[in-house]
Structure formats: structure tokens, C-alpha cells
Amino acid sequence: MQIGIFAKTFAGTSALPVLQAAKTAGYETVQFNFACLGLPSMPDEIAPEVSGTIATASKQTGVSIAAISATYNMIHPDRSVRDAGQRRLGHVIAAAKAMGTSLVTLCTGTRDTEDQWRHHPNNTTPEAWRDLTTEMAKALKAAEQHGVHLGIEPELANVVSSASRARQLLDDMQSPNLRIILDPANLFETATSAESQQLVEEAIDLLGPHIAMAHAKDRNAAGDFVAAGKGVIDFGHFVTQLRRAQFDGPLVTHGLVEHAAAGVAKFLRGIVAA
Numbered sequence: 001m002q003i004g005i006f007a008k009t010f011a012g013t014s015a016l017p018v019l020q021a022a023k024t025a026g027y028e029t030v031q032f033n034f035a036c037l038g039l040p041s042m043p044d045e046i047a048p049e050v051s052g053t054i055a056t057a058s059k060q061t062g063v064s065i066a067a068i069s070a071t072y073n074m075i076h077p078d079r080s081v082r083d084a085g086q087r088r089l090g091h092v093i094a095a096a097k098a099m100g101t102s103l104v105t106l107c108t109g110t111r112d113t114e115d116q117w118r119h120h121p122n123n124t125t126p127e128a129w130r131d132l133t134t135e136m137a138k139a140l141k142a143a144e145q146h147g148v149h150l151g152i153e154p155e156l157a158n159v160v161s162s163a164s165r166a167r168q169l170l171d172d173m174q175s176p177n178l179r180i181i182l183d184p185a186n187l188f189e190t191a192t193s194a195e196s197q198q199l200v201e202e203a204i205d206l207l208g209p210h211i212a213m214a215h216a217k218d219r220n221a222a223g224d225f226v227a228a229g230k231g232v233i234d235f236g237h238f239v240t241q242l243r244r245a246q247f248d249g250p251l252v253t254h255g256l257v258e259h260a261a262a263g264v265a266k267f268l269r270g271i272v273a274a
Helices: 015-024 048-061 079-099 126-146 163-173 193-210 235-244 258-273
Strands: 002-006 029-032 064-069 103-105 149-152 178-182 211-216 250-253
Touching (some): 015 048, 193 235
Parallel strands (some): 002 250, 064 103
8 A cells, every 4th residue: 555645735836845745754746736836626727737837846856746636516406606616627637647647536515505514314214315426427437538547535514425325326427537535534434443444344245346436534523523542433443444355546645734744644654554
């Protein structure tokens, strides 16, 4: 497994210093975000020289681009908002390989109109699922044309709120270009160690062959997100279960401040080595 981090953990508005900071902190790969270039996370356009800057920085530092973030609210109640997000997503998909990656990460969305990471009770309605599959079909068509994979993540606040909902989406879409990002901290809010381990095992049973990336953040006993190794998740168990599924891809941390990055890299490297 390659130890990675969200690139936007590091301050900077150009690719080279951000990737160099990731390397110095002990990371081999990053999940990149256009915010690292001083741009919106979902730009209205992506010039070829922008893609080239990212690829060149990756080659110079030896830090690979595991994925590009392209999150927008895929089930926003306002169709025009979804259309604008789909249009911007198309630009990211078209540019992904020039940036050095073939994985683009998504947010499956929520009916909340203000925050794409906030739960809404209408997320469980058939209409919300219909909007998701309609939106995802468009995204997958573009991804298939460009040879790119789209990564979706079970996230309690979103329409794909669990491993079983992620499995349902895989079954509904029937596309090899749809992949899974698995973060154990997104499978529960509060849980005992035994309960969290059971949720991880169940998720990997359902999704294992489709996992393209694993995320590594943690939750404390109160349910708040904390840096990996500072909460209740047994990352040794998580890595063991990923290996059971023959996963050997990037393990990417986030939800931490920059000064904690080196310590988390050391922690995760120790877990993977063990």
C-alpha cells in the first residue's frame, strides 16, 4: 500500500511546493485538489498548462497523484446546480490523465441545499436515488470515454450512506469505471471497537473487489473526526481486512492539520509494515 494524504492539507497555491511538503512529511502519493493551485475545487475550465504543472510537479518530487477531487452535490434539489456540477466534472475527467491519474473522486450528495456533506431526511427517498443514478450515468459515460474511474465513498450524510447503498449503486450502474473509496470513519458516528471492526468487515465483504482507494481518518469516543491513530478505529484491523480483499492501492489520510502530517505518516507506515 502507498501512504498518501489530501494535498490541500499543506498550504500553498502551486503544485510543486505542495507536493514537496507532502514528500517531506513522509507521503508517497496525494489526493489532489485544485484549491492547491489557488483555484476553485471544481474549475469552470482547466487549461492544458494547469494539468501539465501538476504532472511535472509529480515527476519532480516523485509523489504520485492517486486521485483528483471533483466533488459537487450530485442530488442537489436544483437541477441547474447539478448541471453546473456535471459540466465542471466533465472538465476534470477530460484532464485527469494529463495530470497523472485515472481516478476522480465524487460526492454522491444530499438534498441539503447549502452543504453537500450534511444529512437531509429526503436522502432516502426514491426520487433522490433516481436523481443520483441519472447523474451518475452521465458522469460514467464521460469517464468511460476518457478511460477514467470515478470513486464514490459511503458517507453517513450522503445518499450513499452505507456500504450496502454503495453496493446497490454498483449493481444499478453496472460499470467497471465506478469504484469505491472506503473510509472506516464514515461507516459510523459512534461505535465500540468491536462494532467498528464488524462494520469494516461487512463493508469489505460487500465492496472489496471494487475498492480503488482507502481513506484514513479517525473518530473519537464522542463521534468527532480526529487524525488517524487518535481515535477508536483499529487501523491494524482495517489494513488486514483490506489485504484480505487483495487491496494494494493508496491509503490516503485527511482530516488533520499540517503540523500533524509527519506523525500520521509514521503511524500509518508502521501499521502497513506490521
